Amino acid sequence: VMSAIKESNIKNGLCLVQTAHTTCSVYFDEYMHDTNYYGDDYLTVDIDHLLDRLVPRQTTENFPYLSPGPKHIAYGMKKTDPNYPAEKWSMLNTDAHIRADLLGSNVTxxxxxxxxxxxxxxxxxxxxxxxxxxxxxxxxxxLVGDDK
Known part of the structure; x- marks a missing residue:
């Protein structure tokens, strides 16, 4: 983000960081200096623990979530995009959608x-x-802004 701002020569304006992936989030938070053995900072781990309690992982169809239903599975099986393999199990990601909804998809x-x-x-x-x-x-x- 910093290099994009520098390359743009924008002096004053707004920066939007956004993802269009419905299972991804972009969020703004404090950087913590302490990390666990995997290199994850403590605040990120705390957020993960909270999300694990609020939004359990989806490990099988229709539990603990209704989604994805049979119509959505049929739609997904017809896609030809390599990012979406034609495997029913790959659509068992309702937990990911809910977690992304909670944290949001952009920061300005x-x-x-x-x-x-x-x-x-x-x-x-x-x-x-x-x-x-x-x-x-x-x-x-x-990036939106001016060079003055």
């Missing part, structure tokens, strides 16, 4: 004097909650 921060207004410890995080498949993910950075 100001740009002042060519710098992102994220404070001294604020960071932008991207997370993909879908654990059913590997895929390429896209994050969009949209």
């Amino acid at each position: 921060l100001g740009i002042k004097d060519g710098r992102l207004m994220n404070g001294s410890v604020g960071s932008i995080y991207f997370v993909d909650f879908d654990q059913t498949r590997e895929r390429n993910r896209i994050v969009n950075i949209i």
